[in-house]
Amino acid sequence: MVLWQVIGWVGSGLVVLSLMQARVLRFRWMNLAGAVVATVYNAVFAIWPFAAMNGAIAVIDVYWLWRLLRERHDSAVYEVVEVAPDDAYLQHVLGVHAADIAQFRAPAPGAPVAERGADGRVAFLVVRGDETVGVVLVRRLDEGVGYVELDWVTPRFRDFTPGEFVYRRSGVFAEHGFRRLVVPTGQADYLTRVGFRQQADGWVREVVAA
Incomplete structure (x- = not known):
């Protein structure tokens, strides 16, 4: 149980730290890591509303990371x-x-x-x-x-x-x-x-x- 508490705090901490990042790419990576950890934590304890919310955030982060990395050398952007x-x-x-x-x-x-x-x-x-x-x-x-x-x-x-x-x-x-x-x-x-x-x-x- 103590291990899962630590995991839960780590996920929350990553999400909070991501919001303090000025760099857009670093924000997305940290936010994704925090959302994935939070999704796993809430799913293990069957807290489904929060699991679904963090899962959706993770999917959004993956989309923006894909787009940002794809466009980084694009002269049309x-x-x-x-x-x-x-x-x-x-x-x-x-x-x-x-x-x-x-x-x-x-x-x-x-x-x-x-x-x-x-x-x-x-x-x-x-x-x-x-x-x-x-x-x-x-x-x-x-x-x-x-x-x-x-x-x-x-x-x-x-x-x-x-x-x-x-x-x-x-x-x-x-x-x-x-x-x-x-x-x-x-x-x-x-x-x-x-x-x-x-x-x-x-x-x-x-x-x-x-």
Whole structure:
């Protein structure tokens, strides 16, 4: 009996903890685990209304996990919108999330900045429906080099990599005169997947015109 009490508390705890998660994917996994445990617990003690409720929650979680994982690399779901570096909405997003963004912003580039446009930058918003889920800022250096100053994702979608959709559109960088993109550091698996290769002083991606 004591073992089953522990199991029941574990299930309840997982459900409560899942509601505290900002990341949508982590929330779904934890909520699913808690719902499955709670379903088993209530079924063992024949508490059928709660068993049915938690079973239904588990099925809903499975559906959303399937959908989220299926769509994570789908360019039909995530759209890239190029905006002016001084765009009012972009500045609003950067301001609202300033504290979080500060943890991901790359240090100032060592090479000289080749000014062109507003502060020598190009900017992209990654949106999912009407929700902004990411920002990519690339600063222009001399000799056609683009310095990835920011590749940021909102906490809700941090288990995903929506920035990849910007790099898929490599033609847009060529249109802006970039021949190469550089980033000082980042997650190796992500950077490799979007076409960067590691060098002694950071990561580099050659730009190919579409």
